[in-house]
Structures are given as C-alpha cells and as structure tokens.
Amino acid sequence: DAGVIQSPRHEVTEMGQEVTLRCKPISGHDYLFWYRQTMMRGLELLIYFNNNVPIDDSGMPEDRFSAKMPNASFSTLKIQPSEPRDSAVYFCASRPDRGVSNEQFFGPGTRLTVL
C-alpha cells in the first residue's frame, strides 16, 4: 500500500487566498483525521471522520476552516480566506475501524506558508 497520500507537499500563498489541502487515506481505513502542527501549539486535532461522516470538528479553529470527505478515498481541508497565522504543517492520518490498537497512520504532511 502507498500509505496516506497528501498533496501538495508545500504550499505558499498570500493572505486572503483560498487554500485546499488534499488527503487520500489508506484503502480500507474507516477513520480519517486532520491535524495541524505548529511550534507554539504542537500537534492539534482539527477534525476527524468515520465512514466519511464528520464526528468531531471541535478543533477547527474558526469558520474559515472547512473539511469534507465526499468518499472513502478522498478528503479536503480548505482555508478561506487564509491568514499568516494559519502557517503550519497539516497532517492527515487514517486508521481502520477494526484495528484493536487505535494506531493511526500518518501522511507526510503539507507545509503551508501564508505570506
């Protein structure tokens, strides 16, 4: 398996622009998680899905952030409009529902820089 795939790997944009981050989970995994990593706050959960349904979005910082999972093999995290404080590394992770250990598999991340 190719693992969790994220695109783009790097994104540089200007304040006010819309940013869309993409994630393809491991085939057969039922859970998908979006995390944000910054120096100040560490690794924070933004939202997670189970069987394409958002379960907990309490970590989404504000209305500028939205996430969708239209099918089992694709998810997007959108920021509109983007701000410099959104600069961070965004990780996507997935796990199977039947796993006994709750292990999550992480993608390589998208490094977002908002100028």
Place this chain on the structure above:
Amino acid sequence: AQSVTQPDIHITVSEGASLELRCNYSYGATPYLFWYVQSPGQGLQLLLKYFSGDTLVQGIKGFEAEFKRSQSSFNLRKPSVHWSDAAEYFCAVGNQAGTALIFGKGTTLSVSS
C-alpha cells in the same frame, strides 16, 4: 482533563549512550499508548504501542517502552543511541473507541558524536 506531558523539550545524548524519554498522561479510561517519531520534514512514524498485556513493549529501531499504571507513565528507552535517532519524539494516548489521539508537545533528541 485528558492530556499528555513530555517534560523534556530537548535532550542531547552522546552516540552510544542510553536514552530515556519521559511521558506522563492523564486519561479517564484505559489508555492506549503510543510513541511516534518524526524526522525533519517527514510525517510521523509509529515506534511502538501499548494497549494490553505485557507492560514492557518492544518497537522498531531497538526502542522499548514501559507502561506504569501507578505512575501514569510510558517512558521510551533505547540502550544505545545512534546518530540516525536524532528526531522529534511524540507520546500519544487514545482509547479503543476510535477517538483521536492526544499528543504531547514532543521531545527533540539531538545526538552528539
């Protein structure tokens, strides 16, 4: 509140020396515990996990960790550190219900020659 504390932000160890990274957790249910490693510019890779059974668990790259319920700890150890172990290490806690993991702030490991 549920939380994970990694008291050491940065540790420097000589190559060949032993290593212990500390992790303490606060969790209301039976915890599932994890150590992940992140090399610069990379995603997180699972080193090892504990969810039941023997409290001393072995992981990849020669790492091990011991779950101590009485101390709410899950410290990571390695008897002899290699230069390639330099990375950031994250402790995380979760449960069987599938909810998201709670991560510590991480410990950066530097290895000196």
